[in-house]
Amino acid sequence: MSIEQTGSVSCYLPCDTPSVAIGIVCNHHFCWDHFREHRQTYEKYLDDADNKQQPLSNCLVAYKNIESKLRSTIDHWESQAIDDIHRSAENARKTLANHIEHCRSHFEEESSTITGSK
Structure with missing residues (x-):
């Protein structure tokens, strides 16, 4: 100083x-x-x-390419996950509909047996 x-x-x-x-x-x-x-x-x-400016610039370009690839991978993962969720929800709806139909059918059979009508 x-x-x-x-x-x-x-x-x-x-x-x-x-x-x-x-x-x-x-x-x-x-x-x-x-x-x-x-x-x-x-x-x-x-x-x-x-x-070192040129090597640094090349490095930044390489990182930009990596960044772009990673963003694309995330976008693909997001889209795939949403598709999987839609398929799972549709399967759950079908399973629920089948279960409800089975319960209704069973209930109708049991109630007709009790009431004596078919």
Whole structure:
């Protein structure tokens, strides 16, 4: 951290040299030597980011394809699950209708036996 000296600010890094520049992004005060080092480090960082931009873009495209495939899989699963539910509900309705018909038929037979009419 920079230290205020009489009329000037010292370098952000450990040295007693007064600052001559301020980093725009980091807002730190630097002496000339440390400013050059800081700038070289920052330029290297930017160069690395620029050189890796294409691989990063390819990676993002690959993830977009994976995302699309996963969304499609979920949509298919949802549709299949809904179809399965519809089939299960229809089977339950048929089973219920058969059971009710069987109970009615049995009830009619029993009641006709009791009443003596057929």
